[in-house]
Amino acid sequence: MLRNREIRLVFLVMCTISLALLVVATFVSLAAVILILLTSLLLIGCSLFFTRLRYQEIEKLSGYVRRISGGDYTFDVRDNREGELSILKNTIYKVTVMLSEQSALLHKDKIHLTEAISDISHQLKAPLTSMMVMADLVDDTNLPEAKRKEFTRNIRIQLERLDWLVSTLLKLSKIDADAVPFKKDQVMVAGLIEKALHPVLIPIDIKEQTISITGENSVSFVGDLNWTTEALINILKNAVEHTQEGGTIAISFSENPLFTEMLITDNGKGIPREELPFIFKRFYKGKNAGEGSSGIGLSMAHSIITKQNGVIDVQSDVHKGTEFRIRFYKQVY
Template sequence: MKRKINGIQTLKRVCLLFVVFLLIMVAFNQYQYELYTRNFNRKIDSLISYIVEKYPETNQVDILNIITSESDYLNTLRDYGIDIDKDSLVPINDDYYVQFFVSNLILVSVFFALMMLVLTRYDKGRREEIEKITQTIEQINQHNYDLQIDDNREDELSILKNEITKTTVMLREIADNSLKDKLSLKTSLADISHQIRTPLTSVTVMLENLYDNADMEQTARLSLIRKTKQEMATINQLIESLLILSKLDSNTLSFKNENVKVLSLITTAIERVDIAAELKNVNIEIMGPNDITLNIDKKWQVEAMTNILKNGIEHSHEGSTININFSENKLFTRIDIQDHGLGIDQDDLPHIFKRFYKGKNYSKNSIGIGLALSKSLIEDNGGSISVSSQLNKGTLFSIKYYFMSD
């Protein structure tokens, strides 16, 4: 895989080129200085040799003192037409100067050319990365979230790509959840339509029967009116349950927690189903300490427990007993509701908390929403619910309310 240039690599390359350039320039200037010095010293050496040869009596010490002296010059060469500030006494150095100037110019040009090459490659790489990021964003805008744009490098664009990846994952999850919600809503609406249409159809038929038969016997008329009233109660119960579930789904159902005795919670729920229990001769027994309390919303937890008790009564044998036991430990308060009725088939057991689900042993009056509502109310108020069952032996619902840490 071709290695891409990032900011850190480019900086390292630029620094390396600069160091190499400096070393070359230092070495080249050192060579230039040595060459100039050598040529100048040769010219001085020739001059001294001529003076010594022409004037043998000249003291060498005096000559050396003159050469190494740091005293101001007297500009004697001007008398010979030579400007010491402008004219060179070593013509060969002039030739070397031109050569060195050209060489320095070439070195600087090469250095800047290499710098431009590195920066151009870096800029090209960044523009390619930016183009890819732009294309990715365009794909995201078109709701295409199946993109793989992970980048393990640490430059600025890689960080940006990784942030886009996080956003893409979040948008993908939102899109998936939205699709699931739409499918769930479609299914729920179909179920609601079916659940309401059935009793409405019955009510319509019975009302038409009453309307068309003015001479109907009083007993038959009262029977139809009673059945109509039952069907309307079923519709009313369904609508109320759906309204509560919709509030739970939209997080608009508020829980007003208060300290409630578990015994009071249970007895209140039993009072709401005592008529149904009496009609089926089902006895409800309670066992547990009187001093156990819960910090819950009593209204909604009574609603949840009422639905569980209704379910237990519907599936209990006549003359049987429903046992309610409650206790607490350091982690939670537990309420067990045990009936001794028909039980739930093992194939149905994983699905009984699903909305509108009806198992093999469902009651003809069941609308399949009570247990789903109970589960949502309990869990949203900090609890949990589980179920176990055996056919023809009964069903056990276990509710746990966990203690909240401060």
């Protein structure tokens, strides 16, 4: 305790005052000297005793903090008594709880990152393996020209798939990291749907599917046109892929004082009830997923919509079709 400079200074001051009083008491009487001496000893002793108790508490807290820095968050030093030391204990406890929660989140993020890397490597492995095999076959000098062209075309298709996959994963990573500055423009839903339909018109035409669009031209919401278009394209691709030839896809939209709503409905294969909770999970592929499906399109659509104060729900029955319901809630100022 006496290694602390402030304690040595206080002890020196108390001894100096006591000595001064003893000198004065010698001019009064022997009884005064004895009284001053006993009183000084008692005061100095009590002061040192209670100071020692307080410093022992501080030493305990110091040890507690060292254990926290080592990753042990199991201690509870909360103190409901009055005083600065009790306030310090409660503050340390609050910091401990916060560090414990952050540690749990970091551990969860680490597990998520490990799973994501594993899933990404699995997604990349299939097309890379396919291209390596076809590249070896193309090198064969005895390979017929027709086969060589077929393998070359397949390699190009796999390269395009890889390019799309990497680009989408980068976009998802930026969205997850809140690194995408979503615009807050007034988006007209009719124009949004027209823009989102454009990339899927060819597969719709090939499968001779029918598209119906219902809604007022004045319906709008506040959001980012380009990113929301990306989300709708992925949802529409899913609808086109899982709707049979000659099927129908219906798009309707409306607006009320609370939200702007879009419904995308098809009469396709439908989604089994047990798969519905997982369809927005990254890399999840259901039983009816196509051969080229990567399982990230709907996940990306979900991330884009939820980041813009929106929600997306799905209802589906096997062999009866699927309905995606998108709502963008209006801000209250």
